[in-house]
Amino acid sequence: MYLDNLSVINFKSLTQVEVQFDTKINCFVGNNGQGKTNLLDAIYYLSMCKSYISSTDSQVLKHGEDFFVLQGKYNRNNTEENIYCGLKKGEGKVFKRNGKEYERLADHIGFLPVVMVSPIDGELVEGSGEQRRKYVNGVISQIDKVYLDEVIRYNRLLSQRNSLLKTYSKANFSYDLIEAIDIQLSEYAAVIHSKRKAFVEQLIGILQDYYNKVSGGQERVSIRYKSHLNDSSPDELFKNNIERDRVLQYTSVGIHRDDIVLLIDDYPIRTVGSQGQQKTFLIALKLAQFDFIAKVSGIKPILLLDDIFDKLDANRVHQLIDLVANDGFGQIFITDTNKHRLEEVLGKVSSGYRFFNVENGNFELVESK
Template sequence: MILSRLSIVNFKNIAQADLSFSPNINCFLGNNGMGKSNLLDAIYYLSFCKSYTRNPDSQNIRHGEDFFVVQGYYERNGNEEELYCGIKRRQKKAFKRNKKEYDRLSDHIGFAPLVMAAPSDNELILGGSEERRKFIDLVISQFDKQYLSTLIRYNKALEQRNALLRQECSEEMLYDIWEEQMDSTAAQIHNSRDRFLQSFIPVFRRFYNEISSQNESADLIYKSHLSEGALLPQLKANRHRDLILGYTSRGIHRDDMDMMLGEYPMKRIGSQGQCKTYLIALKLAQYDFLREQGDTAPILLLDDIFDKLDAERVKQIVKLVSSDHFGQIFITDTNRKYLDEIIHFIGSQYNIFSVDRGEVKILEGKTP
C-alpha cells in the first residue's frame, strides 16, 4: 500500500496542504506543537475513519471553520484508489472510496492497512484493560472482517443484558436470549484472539530482544474468563451478583493482557526507555503480522518514537525500520539526526518536509 498524495483542508491546525510522497520514507521535521502529528493523524483517518487521538470528529475541524476534508490517493496492488473523508459541523461524516460512499464505515476497515506508533501509546501499558483489548481488536479487524462483525454483535448483546441488569429485570427468559447470543459470539472472539496472540507474541519477543540488544526479556500473557470454560454457565452463575453490581462481570469484554518485563509487570518496574521499547516492539510486531496476513504491505507511521531512548536502542530501531521488510514509512522528529541516519541506511527515495504552525513545505527529496 502506497500513499502517493495527500490533500488536507481545515484539519486541526492545517489550513491547507497538498503533498506528494515518496514510496519509501517521508519525514516531517519541526518543533513540538507545529502540526507534525496532525499530518500523521490525517493519514490515520483515511484508514480507520476516525482520529488516532479519539477526538470527536467535530473537534478535528480547524478552529473557526465549519468543515474539514482529507483526501488520499493510493497505489494498491497496481490499482489507483482514492479515499475521501469530509466532515461538516452538525452533519453526518462522509467517507468515500473512489467517490462511492460506504454504507457502513466498518466495511472500510482493513482496506488501507496501517500501523501507528505514538507517545499516547503509553496508555497500553499504564491504562486499563480496555486499551489493550482495543489494540488486539484493531489488529485482527484489519484482516478478518468476520471478527469485527462478531464483535459488534457481542457488544450489542452485552448492552442489552446490562440494560436488563440496570432495570433489575426478573424475567429469566429475556436474560437467556441475550446470554445465548453472548455465549456464541464470545467463543468465536476468544478463539480468534487466542490464535492471533499465539502467532503474535513470539514476533513481539523477537523485536523486543533486537531493540534491547537482548539485555532483558519481555512477554505478553493473555487473560480471559473463557480460558476457564464456556461463557454461558458463567453468566448464569453470576446473574444474581451482576444484578447487585448493575453490569456484566464475566465475558470477553473483560479480557486483558499482562505486559511483563521479566517476572514483573512492565507498568510497575519498567523505566521510560523500557516502556518505549516495549511499545515500539508491539507496533513493529503488529506491522509484521499484518504484512503476513494481508495482500498488501501496511503503511507505517512513527510519531516521535526516539524520545526517552538511549543511543543503542535508537540504533537498533534505525536498523530495523531501514530494512527491506518495511514498505512506506512516515516519521516525525524535532531534529534531523536520526532521520538522516535512516535515510542513509535505506539509500533509496525519500522526502523531508518542514512543518511550522500548520504550514508544510518540502525541504528536500530524492527520486529515482
C-alpha cells in the same frame, strides 16, 4: 501499498495542506505544535475511519470551522485507489472509495492497513484494560471483518443486557429475556475469545525477535492473555453470575473484561520496566503487529512513527531506522523535533526518502533522495 499524495482541509490545526510523498521514507521535522502529528493522524484516519489520538470527530474539526475533508491517492497492489472522507457538522461523515460511498464504515477497515507508533501508546502500559482491548480489536479488525462484526454485535447485546440488569428491583425483571440474550452473547464471545487467543499466540512468537533487534538486550518479553473464558465457557459464566450481576446492575463477566499483560522477564513491565524498556517494548509490539498484518493480509501496512525517539538512546534509534528501512517494511512516515538526529540517521540508509520542514501547518520539502 503506499500513499502517493494527501490533501487535508480543516483537520485539527491544518487549514489546507497538500503533500506528495516518497514511496519509502517520509520525514517531518519541526517544533511541537506545528502540525506534524496531525498529518500522521489524517493518514491514520483515512485507513481506520477515526482519529488515533482524538476520541470524537468533533475534536478533529479545526476550531471555528464546520467541515473537514481528507483525500488520499494510494497505490494498492499496483491499482490506484482514491479515498475521500468528508465531515460536516450535524450531517455526519462520508467515506468514499473511487467516488463510491461506503454503506458501512466497517467495510473500509483493513482495506488500507496502517500501524501507528505514538507517545500515547504509553497508555497500553499505564492505562486500563479497556485501552489494551481497543488495541487488540483494532489490530484484528484490520484483517478479519467477521471479528469486527462479532465485536459490534456483542457490544450491542451487552448494552441491552446491562439495561435489563438495572431493572433488578422491579417486578417485571425477566430471566427469560436475559437468558435469550445470553445465548447470543455466548456465541459471539466464543468466536471473539478464540480469535483473540490465536492473535496473542502469534504475536508472542514475533515480539521477542523485534525487541532484540531494536534493543540488542537480553530481556525476555512476552504477552499473557487474561480472559474469563480461559477457564470457563461463556454460557456458564453468564448463568453462574446472574444474581451477582443483578446486584451490581451490570455484566461483570465476559470478553468485555479481557486484558493482555505485557511482560518483561516474566514480570509486568508496568511495574519493573524502565522508561526505555517500556518504550522499546511498545515499539517491538507495534512492529510485531506490522508483521502479523502483513503476513495475514499480504499487504505491508503504512507505518507511522510519531515522535518516538525520545527516551531511546542513539544506538536504539539507529537500530530501529535500519530495521524499518529494509525491504521487509513498506512506506514509512516519521516525525521528530530534532533535525540533526534525523539527518544523521537518514544519511546511513540506502532507500529513498523525502525530508520536510514543518512550521505553522506548512510542509516544505527540503531534501529528496
